Amino acid sequence: MENLTDDQLLDFLDGTGHETEKEEIKNAVIASDVVKRRMQALEAVHRYLKRQHGLESPSKNFTEKVMAGLHSKTSFAFLSPKNGLLLLLGLMVASGIAIPLMSSGAFDQWHTFFTLGQVPIKNNWVKLPASIPFDLKVVVKLFLILNIIVGFVLLDRTILRPIFQKRAERFI
Amino acid sequence: MAVITTPEEYLLIDRIIAGEEALYATLVDKYKSYAFTIALKVVENRPEAEEVAQDGFIKAFHNLKKFNREAKFSTWLYRIVFNTAISYKRKNQLQFHSLENSIVAHHGDAEQNLEKEDRQVFIAQALEKLSEADRLAVHLYYIKEYSLEETAEILNQNINTLKVRVHRARQRLADELRKILHEEALTL
Numbered sequence: 001m002e003n004l005t006d007d008q009l010l011d012f013l014d015g016t017g018h019e020t021e022k023e024e025i026k027n028a029v030i031a032s033d034v035v036k037r038r039m040q041a042l043e044a045v046h047r048y049l050k051r052q053h054g055l056e057s058p059s060k061n062f063t064e065k066v067m068a069g070l071h072s073k074t075s076f077a078f079l080s081p082k083n084g085l086l087l088l089l090g091l092m093v094a095s096g097i098a099i100p101l102m103s104s105g106a107f108d109q110w111h112t113f114f115t116l117g118q119v120p121i122k123n124n125w126v127k128l129p130a131s132i133p134f135d136l137k138v139v140v141k142l143f144l145i146l147n148i149i150v151g152f153v154l155l156d157r158t159i160l161r162p163i164f165q166k167r168a169e170r171f172i
Numbered sequence: 173m174a175v176i177t178t179p180e181e182y183l184l185i186d187r188i189i190a191g192e193e194a195l196y197a198t199l200v201d202k203y204k205s206y207a208f209t210i211a212l213k214v215v216e217n218r219p220e221a222e223e224v225a226q227d228g229f230i231k232a233f234h235n236l237k238k239f240n241r242e243a244k245f246s247t248w249l250y251r252i253v254f255n256t257a258i259s260y261k262r263k264n265q266l267q268f269h270s271l272e273n274s275i276v277a278h279h280g281d282a283e284q285n286l287e288k289e290d291r292q293v294f295i296a297q298a299l300e301k302l303s304e305a306d307r308l309a310v311h312l313y314y315i316k317e318y319s320l321e322e323t324a325e326i327l328n329q330n331i332n333t334l335k336v337r338v339h340r341a342r343q344r345l346a347d348e349l350r351k352i353l354h355e356e357a358l359t360l
Contacts, residue, residue, distance in 0.1 A: 006343045041346035048295045049314045049342070058208040058222050063200045066229045070193065080263070 004028055009039055013046045084158025091151045095144055102140055110136030176202065181245055189236055200229055203246055206315070207253045210326070213311040214257035215264075224260050228253030243325060247318075250326045298348035302341050309337040 004025060011017035012025045028035045059065075101107065113131040176184065176198070188195050207228055212221035232239075232252050239248055299307060312323045313334070324331040 006346070007339055010339050010342055037350070038346070041350045042342060044349060045295060045342050045345040048292060049310060052314065055205045055315065056209045056212050056221075058204055058225060062204050062208070062222065062226070063197050066200045066204075066226050067194070067197050069226060069230050070196070070233055 004035060006038070006042065009035075009042050010046075013043060081159050081162055084154050088151055088154045088159075091147045091154070095147045095151075098140055098144055098147075102137065102144075107137040107140055178244065182241060185236060185239065185245065188233075193233075196233055199245070199249075203249055204229075206246070206318075207250060209315060210250055210253050210312065211257045213308060214254065215261050220260070220264075221257070224257045225253055227260075228256040231256060244322070247322050247325050251328065254326055294349055294352045295345055298345045298352075301348070302344060306337050306341040306344075309334055310341045313338045 008017060008021060009025065012022055017025070025035075025039075029039050030036075112134050114134055115131045181199075184195055184198060188199075204225065208221055208225045211224040211228065212218060215221050215224055228249070232249050235252070239245065299310075302310070309323075309327065309329075312318075312327065313320070318326070320334060321331055324334040327334060329337075
C-alpha cells in the first residue's frame, strides 16, 4: 500500500484516477500512517492552490484603456526607452567630442579641392565646375546639426512620449 | 454579459477587421479577467499585470488579420498575453516583489488562525522556490477555466510536459511543507 506514488495520490485529489484506484487509495490512507501523512501534505498544497486561484479582475476602466490605446502606441517600436537613452547618450558623446575639436581648430586645415578636369563628359548641356571644394569642418558641422535633430527625435519618441502616454493612460 | 458562440465571435472579428473597431470592446470585456489573471501570475504585480494585459490586447488587435482560426480566439489571445508578460518580466528581471505584496497580502485578512497563516506562508515561500515554468504551470492549471489541452497550448507546451510539471511542482511543495513542519499533523 505504501508503494502508491505521489502521481496516484495527486490524480486522486484531482479526481482523475480510476474508480478502483480511488478505493485503494482511501483504504491505504486509513491503513497506513505514512500514506496518510503524504496525502495530508499533498492535500494541504492542493487546497492552498485551489483557494489561491480564482479569476482576478482588472480595474473597472480596463476596456476603455485598451480601446484608447489601440492607436496610441505608434512610437519607435524597435527602440525601448533604455535603448533610446543609450543611443541618445552615444550621440551626446559624439557631439561632445566633435564640438571642442572643432572650436580648437582641429579641422581647419582639412580642406581640399576635388578636381573634375579628367571626367570624360562631352556635351554642351552639363557644365561641370573644374573642381569641387571639400571642407571637413563643414562636414562636421552638418554631422552636429544632424546629431541634434536625431537627438531631439529620440528624446521625444523613445523617452518623453512614452512617459506622458503612460501618465495620460493612468488618468483615463 | 451575453454569451458569444464561436461562429458569432468569428463574425465579430471579421467586422472588426473590416473597420468596426469599437466592437473590439466586446472581446476585451469577455476575456479581460483571464488575460489579467495570466499576466498577474507571471509578473506578480497588479499595476504591471494590468499594463501587460492591455498591451496583449493591443497586440492582438493589430494582429487580428493573422489569427488563422485554427485554435480558439481565446487561446490565441492568451498566448499573446502570456508571451507579452514573459517578455515584460525578462525586461524587468531585476525588480523584486516581496512575497507580502503578492500572495500573503491578498489573503491575510481572511485567515483568523495564525498557525494556518504560517503554513500558508510556508507553501507560498516554497512556491517562490519553484522554477518559473513550474510555478506558471501550477498557477494556470489551478485557475481551472481552461482544459489541460488549452492551458498547454497557451503555454506552448506539450500536454504531457504540462501534466508532469504540475505534478512535480506539487510534489516539491508538499516535500517542502513536510520538511518545514517536520511531518507534524497538517490541518490547513
